[in-house]
Amino acid sequence: MKLRVEGPLIGQSRACEPILRALPNWFGLEASAQAYITQTDLLPTFIAITDGSTVGFLTLKQHSGTAAEIVVMGVLPHYHRRGVGRALVERAEDYLRRTGTSFLQVKTLSERHPDPNYARTRAFYKAVGFVELEEFTEIWDTDSPCLQMIKYLL
Ligand SMILES: CC(C)(COP(=O)(O)OP(=O)(O)OC[C@H]1O[C@@H](n2cnc3c(N)ncnc32)[C@H](O)[C@@H]1OP(=O)(O)O)[C@@H](O)C(=O)NCCC(=O)NCCS
Secondary structure, eight states: OOOEEEEEESOOHHHHHHHHHTOHHHHOSHHHHHHHHHHHHHSOEEEEEETTEEEEEEEEEEOSSSEEEEEEEEEOGGGTTTTHHHHHHHHHHHHHHHTTOOEEEEEEEOTTSOOHHHHHHHHHHHHTTOEEEEEEEEEEETTEEEEEEEEEOO
């Protein structure tokens, strides 16, 4: 598969919304899907393109000069486990290193929640080098415990 990653770009909701809509097991809550769609317009976003269409994206938020966060990312189901997610993370990390960012975090559902889909998400983040930092019940709600993961960008 010939894959190209572009970014960082803003104004990417048109490319990213179909991907979010194709992942209802992760982004099925309309309010949060809408919030993510807005973020892909406002925040720096990387898009993965193959066969002339966008098959994955990753959106970053810069928290400080040295710290950033993956606020959302997704890959069309048909393209899972084909290296698209890893390519997006690697490209975002290259960009962050060049701009002096050393710490990259991501928040996801903790393993205290039984959702098997998010177990796969955590496996992905671990595979690309994130480690578990802290769990929070105050950030989302007590039924959705939040796991903060972090990676030091060497
Ligand atoms: C998480 C996600 C972005 C990963 O993208 P992807 O393109 O499928 O991931 P990659 O193919 O680059 O996988 C890289 C490595 O992560 C690990 N990994 C990925 N998916 C996995 C899964 N379902 N189970 C276990 N490990 C997994 C593997 O080690 C994999 O390497 P390998 O295939 O050589 O074994 C994608 O599955 C997705 O869109 N999930 C739904 C939305 C989501 O979870 N978004 C993140 C929360 S905002």
